Amino acid sequence: MxxxxxxxxxxxxxxxxxxxxxxxxxxxxxxxxxxxxxxxxxxxxxxxxxxxxxxxxxxxxxxxxxxxxxxxxxxxxxxxxxxxxxxxxxxxxxxxxxxxxxxxxxxxxxEHKTLRIPGEEDLVGKGISYCAVCDGPFYKGEEVVLVGDGNTALQYALLLSEYCSKVKVCTLFDRFFGDESHVTALMKKDNVEVIQNVATVAFEKDNSGLTGVVFENRIDKSRFTIATKALFVAIGQIxxxxxxxxxxxxxxxxxxxxxxxxxxxxxxxxxxxxxxxxxxxxxxxxxxxxxxxxxxxxxxxxxxxxxxx
Ligand SMILES: Cc1cc2nc3c(=O)[nH]c(=O)nc-3n(C[C@H](O)[C@H](O)[C@H](O)COP(=O)(O)OP(=O)(O)OC[C@H]3O[C@@H](n4cnc5c(N)ncnc54)[C@H](O)[C@@H]3O)c2cc1C
CATH class of the missing domain: 3.50.50.60 (FAD/NAD(P)-binding domain)
Incomplete structure (x- = not known):
């Protein structure tokens, strides 16, 4: 035809x-x-x-x-x-x-961008997600981490804060790049913590999946790990x-x-x-x-x- x-x-x-x-x-x-x-x-x-x-x-x-x-x-x-x-x-x-x-x-x-960190692909579906709407509900009552600073990240953080006990939002720079209305709404949330100027550098895992995310502070180069079973990545599209x-x-x-x-x-x-x-x-x-x-x-x-x- x-x-x-x-x-x-x-x-x-x-x-x-x-x-x-x-x-x-x-x-x-x-x-x-x-x-x-x-x-x-x-x-x-x-x-x-x-x-x-x-x-x-x-x-x-x-x-x-x-x-x-x-x-x-x-x-x-x-x-x-x-x-x-x-x-x-x-x-x-x-x-x-x-x-x-x-x-x-x-x-x-x-399509969504990935962090391009070794081991990322293997952890998709085992702790790493690019869609909070799809996978967020699996982590009700738990502490989750979100990486990103644009509108999608802001919307995802707002959604997760509705049912997760804590949302740690990690941004590469010292500000968000999304709509002011989303930023204002996020700042009013008690269970959201914003961690600025950090780059995601590695993952920690066990047999069941993700156990932690390693970050590097872009200013003083110090490294720290946030223990979590869920990382949501919202860093843009290609x-x-x-x-x-x-x-x-x-x-x-x-x-x-x-x-x-x-x-x-x-x-x-x-x-x-x-x-x-x-x-x-x-x-x-x-x-x-x-x-x-x-x-x-x-x-x-x-x-x-x-x-x-
Ligand atoms: C979380 C999020 C929230 C958003 N919120 C808003 C909002 O509130 N308001 C707003 O106006 N915009 C919003 N946007 C932006 C908006 O979604 C997009 O601008 C719009 O959906 C783009 O539509 P599209 O059809 O061009 O592309 P897409 O929605 O990307 O659709 C392209 C489709 O093509 C398919 N495809 C790709 N390659 C192939 C292939 N080789 N073979 C077959 N199929 C293929 C894909 O699977 C996909 O379904 C949001 C985006 C995201 C990610």
Whole structure:
């Protein structure tokens, strides 16, 4: 089957793209490698999505997913591993198959950064987590450590402070880099301790998993260990766009270069959401990109209708 529009990534950008494409009567496939909703599915609370005062990220994702499936969007749970264009047709290769489409929208978002400390990977699921919404409840009543200083770290710390006995928030510098409202809310919490100017340097563990985190004070270079069974890491995100680099230009950080029209250097290939170079990475901007990319893909199909006869 030749799809009109194939969308890589089922986050907010990808699902909004699908919504606009389907309402323009196109046959649409979304391929998502993990869970529909993308990053926002791991957010405890969203309070800046117009018309909704407060909603969990998971519920917001579910609502959009329901909306697009009711329109009849096809979807596959699979990982895209490569993309090529030959004779005006894109071939998207996944772990389990191969799909063809007249146009493609890359909406692959970003992934969480890791600390890149030896042993980290082995401790994921055994004490180290990148998602407080998903794993926080396992540590009710316990003391936990969180590393990070941006909005995600602040939101996670606030959430954990609701049910953990103590949250030690460790920051690399002497300040937070997130919204002032989150910082103010966190400072009011009795069970939150902020430890500044520290770098995570090592982990301690036993047979059951993490037992402690070793930090180094950046100023005086002294080292200390915080005993804990749970470390939440929220230190930012990175894109994963190398597989598209023959068809789309990337900047030095790996984000896809584009413009207001969400086009790339390849005709028929569009990009939407956090995976592209942009100033503001938020739900509203991801949704806006999704709409722009889909409508421009529809226009491209209309203009080049003879190509696929
Ligand atoms: C904890 C947290 C809280 C946040 N809170 C807010 C908030 O309150 N308000 C706000 O506006 N924004 C918030 N954000 C930011 C917001 O979530 C993002 O800007 C937005 O979700 C980006 O959507 P996206 O679709 O571009 O990317 P993503 O959400 O990253 O979705 C990309 C999707 O593509 C999939 N994918 C990637 N590569 C492949 C592949 N090769 N094959 C198949 N699928 C692939 C991924 O699995 C993912 O599901 C928050 C982010 C986090 C992490």
């Amino acid at each position: 030749l799809y009109d529009i194939l969308i890589i990534g089922g986050g907010i950008a990808g699902m909004t793209s699908a919504l606009y494409a389907k309402r323009n009567n196109k046959n649409v496939l979304i391929i998502e490698k993990e869970a529909f909703g993308g990053q926002i599915a791991s957010s405890p609370k969203v309070e800046n999505f117009p018309t909704i005062q407060s909603i969990s990220g998971l519920e917001l994702s579910d609502r959009i997913f329901t909306q697009i499936t009711e329109y009849g969007v096809d979807f596959e749970l699979d990982t895209v591993v490569s993309l090529k264009k030959e004779n005006d047709i894109f071939t998207v290769i996944t772990v389990y198959g191969e799909y063809q489409s007249k146009t493609v929208v890359i909406a692959s978002g970003v 894109p994963d766009n190398d597989i598209y680099s023959s068809l789309a230009d990337l900047d030095k950080y790996g984000y896809i270069l584009s413009d207001e029209n969400c086009t790339t250097k390849t005709e028929g290939l569009f990009v939407a959401g956090d995976c592209r170079v942009k100033a503001v990475r938020q739900l509203t901007t991801a949704a806006a990109d999704g709409a722009v990319a889909a409508l421009n893909a529809c226009n491209y199909i209309l203009k080049h209708v003879d190509l696929w006869k």
